Amino acid sequence: MSFRRGALAATMTATALVLAACGGSGDDTAAPEPEVAEAPEFEAGTTMAELAEAGTIRVGTKFDQPGFGLENLEGEVEGFDVEIAKIIAGGLGIAPEDIEWVQTPSAVREEVLEGDEVDMVVATYTINDTRKERISFAGPYYTAGQQIMVAADNDEITGPESFTDNPDATVCSVTGSTPAEQITEYLASPDQLVLFDEYSQCADSLSNGQVDAVTTDNVILLGFVSESDGEFKLVGEQFTEEPYGIGIPKGDVAFCEFIHETLRENEDAYTEAWEATAGQVEGTETPELPEFDECA
């Protein structure tokens, strides 16, 4: 009888990640309260004026992404993306409790903006040109990078090139994600890519030997590694740059510039936000607020 303990380990990993991402491990990690501007003035007719007038903002974020946007057991969302949205809302004079959070999985991020279901999307949203055809981005506010996670005893896979050299090696990622697209150029055959709906399923398959590696943004992988009790490790360097942007309705330049100004004025809050959320995971480095792209 050699029942593996992979499933249990993966479940525990997921639970632990949830806990880590909630920042619930001590008083020193409580999420910072962002500054809320008092009665800010905006030019009439702008998005900012409308939102400030309404006193509320609808924000699309993920509810299942540890460290960035995750719904906790009390039904509140927590994470770095959530804190970023709070900073921006604060600049509009909107308090965190007046923000309406809308669950926005990867597949519908453009749709909710086009359909005016949200005012902005902060959801580990990689800036790219296809997406820019339908919406506009403010930011980037963070640059993630793709990496590879393997079992601790695996010495054969050392980086993305290993998949080119060894056509039998399989790698797992999530359907419809940017990392899944970017790994394809290293693959010798499309059959090497295994796709699931969630990264926890990939981690599970890595643990029970169904796949040889998992790939996605470093921050997500670090979460799995730090909770795996030495079962997983990261190999190779980050081989992509994934600039995370804030999705806003197409062509709203004034709103984009406002977001840039607000983030730049609140760099301290930005650092605190990181340390209280995604920065909780062992092995992460606190980022500097990156140079912003031109608003268009």
Next chain:
Amino acid sequence: MSPVLDNIDLFVDGFLTSLEIILWALAGTLPLGVLIAACRVSPIPPLRAFGTFWVTTFRNTPLTVVLVFCAFGLPELGINRSFFFFGVLGLVLYTSAFVCEAVRSGINSVPAGQAEAARSIGLNFTQGLRYVVLPQALRTVVPPLGSVVIAMMKNSAVVGAFGVGGDLWSTGQRLTSALGYETFPIFVGGVAVGYLIITLTAGALLQVLERRVAIAR
């Protein structure tokens, strides 16, 4: 339509992968379903109990649960095969329960006198089933079996979410969420059309089959 035409090669690949899943699943589930039906009508109580157990288990379990068991449960037991194998296996197990019940309804529609006549000319149970009862039963089950098979073809979309990837459904997911195309044209113009090509063709073939095997009673 142009988002579909721009990515027609992806859709063709997805179509072929879906077709491959469906054909393997058909090849597995039809014989298995008939076998389980034979168990359910057999004179041997343990076989009957086994047949009933099989149908009760797989007919009452959601397909996704069967697939989770195959894709994550079997590897836990040390059985490592490709996700394609596990996906087809899950679809075969699940559908076999429905095939079994359709076939059993056909067997029950054959008058008891036929089985008795077979017995009286010296055929044993297996021979009677094989040469007398099943040929008559299968004629009457073409329409309900057709529905089961077409449902299975559509269910093959679920397999794509269990590590198989590259089928029609996953192709649609990939185009809309990673590559940023609009949902409506991709799923209506590409994915739905792909499945319709498969299911409408199957429907037409079933019509032909039904006419071919029809007998005047």
